[in-house]
Structures are given as C-alpha cells and as structure tokens.
Amino acid sequence: xxxxxxADLGGARGVLLMxxxxxxxxxxxxxLIKGGRFPFLTLISMRGDFGEGNPWQFxxxxxxQPVLEAMGVICLRIDRPEEVVPTVGAALTMVFQSGHAVAVxxxxxxxxxxxx
Amino acid sequence: MALDHDRGGVxxxxxxxxxxxxxxVPALVGRHEDFLIVSGLAGTSRDVAAxxxxxxxTYTMAGAMGGACxxxxxLALARPDRRVLVVxxxxxxxxxxxxxxxxxxxxxxxxxxxxVDNGHYGETGYQKSHTSLGVDLERVAAGFGIxxxxxxxxxxxxxxxxxxxxxxxxxxxxxxxxxxTDPPAFKRNxxxxxxxxxxxxxxxGAG
Numbered sequence: 001x002x003x004x005x006x007a008d009l010g011g012a013r014g015v016l017l018m019x020x021x022x023x024x025x026x027x028x029x030x031x032l033i034k035g036g037r038f039p040f041l042t043l044i045s046m047r048g049d050f051g052e053g054n055p056w057q058f059x060x061x062x063x064x065q066p067v068l069e070a071m072g073v074i075c076l077r078i079d080r081p082e083e084v085v086p087t088v089g090a091a092l093t094m095v096f097q098s099g100h101a102v103a104v105x106x107x108x109x110x111x112x113x114x115x116x
Numbered sequence: 117m118a119l120d121h122d123r124g125g126v127x128x129x130x131x132x133x134x135x136x137x138x139x140x141v142p143a144l145v146g147r148h149e150d151f152l153i154v155s156g157l158a159g160t161s162r163d164v165a166a167x168x169x170x171x172x173x174t175y176t177m178a179g180a181m182g183g184a185c186x187x188x189x190x191l192a193l194a195r196p197d198r199r200v201l202v203v204x205x206x207x208x209x210x211x212x213x214x215x216x217x218x219x220x221x222x223x224x225x226x227x228x229x230x231x232v233d234n235g236h237y238g239e240t241g242y243q244k245s246h247t248s249l250g251v252d253l254e255r256v257a258a259g260f261g262i263x264x265x266x267x268x269x270x271x272x273x274x275x276x277x278x279x280x281x282x283x284x285x286x287x288x289x290x291x292x293x294x295x296x297t298d299p300p301a302f303k304r305n306x307x308x309x310x311x312x313x314x315x316x317x318x319x320x321g322a323g
Contacts, residue, residue, distance in 0.1 A: 002183035002215075006154065006190025009175055009312065010198075011320045014190070032180035032187075036308035 001029040005038045013096060016042040020064045020105075021057070030071035033101050040073070040101040041091055051113030065105065073101045079109040132269040137232055137294040142167050143274045144230060144292055145201065146282065149173065151228075152191055152319070156184040156204030158239040159299045160232050164203050166300035172318035178306050182212030185229060189219050192227035195319075199226050201281060206233040206247045213256060219287055220261035228281040228288040229257075234296040242296055254291035262289045269293040 004014045023044065033040045047054070048061015065075045074094065078087050084106075091102045141163045145151070148167055153174040155164040161176035168174050177184055188202035209216075209231050219227065235248035247253060254267035264284050268277045268291065277290045305311055 002180070002186035003190035003193075005183070006187035006192075007194045008190075009187070009315050009319070010152075010191045010194025011316070012190075012194035029180050029183055032177070032183050032308065035179065036312045038312065 001026050001040070001042075002032060004040060005032050005036060008038050013039070016040075018042060018044055020044055020046045020048060020061045023064045023067060023103075024060045027067055027071060030068075030073065030101070034072045037099060038101070039095045039099050041095040042073075042103045043088070044103055044105050045111060046105055046107045047114070050108040051115075052108060053113060053115035064103075068103050073103050075103045075105055077105045077107055079107050081110065084110070132293050133233075133235055133295050135269065135271070135292070135294045136297060137163060137234065137292075138166075138297075138300055140268075140271075140274065140292055140294055141203070141230075141232060143271075144268070144277050144281065144290065145203070146278045150282065151199050151201035152195065153201045153203060154184050154188045154191065155202070156208035157181060159234070160184075160203045160205050160208070161304060162299040162302050163232065165304035166302040170302070170304040172314045175311055175315050176304055177308075179308075181208055182215070184208055185212070185215040185219060188227055188229065189215070189222060189224065192224040193222070196224070196226055199228065199282070200224075202227070202229045204229070204231055205238070206231060206235065206245050206253060207237045207239075209253060210246055210251075213253075216257050216260045216262060216289070220257075223262075223286045225284065225286050228284055228290070230281065230290045230292055233291050233293050235293075236296045238296065238298070252291075254289065257289040257291070262287055264288040265290070267291040267293065 007014050048057035076087050091104050094100050094102045155161040155176045164174050184202050184204040188200050192200040233247050236242045254265050258265045266277050280288045
C-alpha cells in the first residue's frame with residue numbers, strides 16, 4: 001500500500017494483490033491513502049465467505065468489506081467470471097481517472113472455496 | 117522553546133547514543149537537493165523539514181506509521197533516474213520492519229535508508245523502544261540481506277555514511293545512533309494530500 005503511494009509520487013501506477021486476511025494487516029496504512037488522496041486499487045481474493053471450510057478465516061473474511069468501507073475504500077464484489085473484466089475496468093477508471101480508492105473483492109463464489 | 121533536554125538519561129546512558137540529531141542528520145545527508153526524500157513520523161519529519169525548508173522534494177509523514185520505507189521503495193522503483201532517501205526513526209521502522217526484507221530482495225540501487233535511532237518513541241513521550249533494549253537494527257538490515265549497511269555513533273563515521281547514501285551501488289542502510297533529544301522545531305505542512313500535490317507537481321510538472 002505504501003509502496004503504491006510512493007510509486008504515485010514518482011508518477012507510476014500499480015495494483016495491490018492480496019488475500020482478504022492481508023486487509024487486516026494494512027488498515028492503518030489506509031490513513032495514507034485516504035489522507036493523501038492517493039489513487040489506490042487492490043484486487044482481493046476472498047477467504048471466509050461463501051463455502052469456507054476453515055473457521056479461522058471467517059473473522060477477517062467477514063470484516064473485509066466493512067473495514068475497507070470504514071476507511072473510505074469503495075468495494076466492488078465479483079461473484080461470476082463474466083463480471084471480472086468489466087468490473088476491473090470500471091475500477092481502473094474510478095481509481096486512475098477519478099482518483100478514488102477501490103477494492104475489487106474476488107469472492108469464493110467466483111474462485112471456489114477451500115474445504116479444509 | 118526549551119528543546120535540548122535529555123530524557124531521564126535512559127537512552128543517553130548508553131555510550132553509543134551520543135550524537136545530536138540536529139547536527140548529525142544534516143552532516144549525514146549532505147546535499148539534500150540531490151535526493152527525493154521520504155521521512156517517517158514527527159522526529160525525522162522535523163529533521164527533514166528543518167534541513168530542507170519543508171521542500172517540495174520531500175514527503176514528510178505524520179501518521180500511517182510503518183510506511184516510510186515502502187513509500188521510498190515505490191518511489192525508487194518509479195524513478196530509477198533519481199536517488200531516493202528515506203529518513204525514519206527506530207520506532208517507525210520497527211512498526212513494519214519486514215519492509216526491509218522486501219527492500220533487500222528488490223535492492224534498487226537508487227534507494228538509501230537512514231534510521232535515526234534514539235532508542236525511544238519520542239512522539240508519544242519518550243518511552244524506550246526495542247533498540248534501547250538490545251535490538252540492533254543495522255544487524256537486522258544486514259540479516260535481511262541489505263549488503264551496504266553501517267551503524268554510526270560518532271562524528272568521525274559520518275563522512276563514510278554520507279558516501280554510502282550518495283554513491284551506493286545497491287540499497288544502502290545507515291543506522292544513525294543519536295541521543296534522545298528533541299528534533300528541530302519546525303512548522304511543516306501536515307496536509308498529506310496537499311503535500312502529495314506539491315511533491316508530484318515539483319517532480320512531474322503540472323497536470
């Protein structure tokens with residue numbers, strides 16, 4: 001997250017790819033994104049939602065969207081393969097044209113759930 | 117404003133924490149105009165703002181603790197034509213010390229990091245940090261794989277550290293041990309969005 005802010009200061013663009021658990025590790029760093037009004041795009045592969053078989057994944061997985069929204073990040077959920085390209089395209093416009101912070105949530109309905 | 121006061125002698129009692137940051141940071145950085153500079157929280161941001169007159173080639177933080185080194189990495193990767201200097205403190209670095217692992221792996225040749233180590237969390241009231249209690253961040257950096265690293269605790273080592281910052285062939289890390297006294301008083305711009313715009317306009321031009 002901070003790396004992408006630095007890239008923006010230098011005139012470059014990037015996208016953060018992470019699993020939903022990682023959201024919990026970088027909540028405070030969204031102070032930088034929101035306060036600095038940095039363009040920010042993240043693609044998050046979800047755990048702890050549809051069909052999850054590992055109970056440890058639920059607390060953070062279920063908190064991802066409310067936590068991100070509380071820090072000013074718009075969340076776009078994707079459940080179906082045909083939604084991926086148009087949604088990511090929409091997110092790119094919202095971030096790099098409008099300067100907003102957007103998370104695209106790739107749900108387990110889309111990706112499949114781990115059963116262990 | 118009274119600024120020059122030791123804090124209970126805790127950090128100052130350690131023989132290696134003797135340099136005054138108000139002299140040592142400018143001596144170590146040298147020609148600040150040669151760098152794009154990212155600084156950590158209150159202490160190092162005031163060091164940098166006082167040194168540069170809160171220049172538009174600096175991005176000084178006052179929150180998002182733990183982000184300084186990674187902002188520096190992103191900036192260094194985006195601008196391989198410029199030297200990037202991160203000036204942060206022991207507390208800010210400890211908050212996200214794993215950043216050094218990523219930086220060591222990426223090893224951009226135009227990135228240098230100075231950790232101004234006063235052994236304390238100055239911003240919150242000078243509680244002791246881990247570096248007062250045995251943690252050696254220069255050895256941590258070296259252990260992560262940053263090849264060009266130095267620990268500096270006396271004046272006669274500053275010139276060598278300055279060379280490392282300006283001439284490094286890979287990412288450089290300099291631990292600058294200082295006594296736990298206040299950084300310079302300096303009223304800098306603390307609006308993170310305004311600072312982003314000032315920095316980008318100066319570096320990239322308007323629009």
